[in-house]
Amino acid sequence: xxxxxxxxxxxxxxxxxxxxxxxxxxxxxxxxxxxxxxxxxxxxxxxxxxxxxxxxxxxxxxxxxxxxxxxxxxxxxxxxxxxxxxxxxxxxxxxxxxxxxxxxxxxxxxxxxxxxxxxxxxxxxxxxxxxxxxxxxxxxxxxxxxxxxxxx
Numbered sequence: 734x735x736x737x738x739x740x741x742x743x744x745x746x747x748x749x750x751x752x753x754x755x756x757x758x759x760x761x762x763x764x765x766x767x768x769x770x771x772x773x774x775x776x777x778x779x780x781x782x783x784x785x786x787x788x789x790x791x792x793x794x795x796x797x798x799x800x801x802x803x804x805x806x807x808x809x810x811x812x813x814x815x816x817x818x819x820x821x822x823x824x825x826x827x828x829x830x831x832x833x834x835x836x837x838x839x840x841x842x843x844x845x846x847x848x849x850x851x852x853x854x855x856x857x858x859x860x861x862x863x864x865x866x867x868x869x870x871x872x873x874x875x876x877x878x879x880x881x882x883x884x885x
Contacts, residue, residue, distance in 0.1 A: 767881045772797070772830070772862065772873040780807075783882065787815070787851060791880070797831035797873060800857055800880060802848050815849045830857065830878055832864045832871045852885040 768781055768789065779791040783802065790801040803812040813820050816828040825834065827844035834840050842859040862876035 765881060765883045767879060769877055769879045772832075772859075772876040772878060783853065787848070787853070789880065789882070791878075794829075794831075796833060797829065798878060800828045800830065800855075800878075802851075802853070802855070815851060816846045816855060818847075818849060828857065830859055832873045833869075835859065835862045835873075835876075836864050836867065836871045853882050854885055856881045 766781075766783075768779065768791075770776075770779060770791075774793075777793050781789050783789050786805060788803050788805050788807055790803055790807060792799050792801070799814075800816065801812075801814040802816050803814065814828060817826060825831075825839060827840050827846060835842075842862065844857045846855045846857070847853070848855065856879075858879040858881070860877040860879060863874040864871050865874050866872055
């Protein structure tokens with residue numbers, strides 16, 4: 734294997750720092766964006782603009798958190814989650830971050846998803862999750878959710 738050049742090494746370092754610190758950097762002509770929050774955050778909804786058409790919407794459910802990418806303006810009855818590969822999806826999905834998923838190891842703590850119909854890639858990273866209780870009573874005790882995205 735050929736060693737990395739200084740420029741390649743610095744690029745890797747900057748990308749790594751941007752992912753861990755939430756800073757935006759130019760990477761392949763695409764900015765990297767990040768949002769982080771505790772799994773025990775008391776807000777019901779966390780939102781941020783992705784661009785002029787799309788909204789990142791993370792809302793608390795009784796089981797944990799649901800991560801959505803929706804078209805603006807958001808309409809509770811009409812908006813569909815563009816992180817689902819199909820509008821007909823039913824059942825657990827990697828954009829859901831639920832305590833029972835952690836307890837049962839249902840999904841990995843790092844998930845990569847594409848946005849249906851738009852050129853964005855998302856990573857949902859669950860860092861150091863701790864859950865307590867079992868079965869239907871399982872809840873988050875601590876941990877961080879980091880959502881990172883960039884335009885393809």
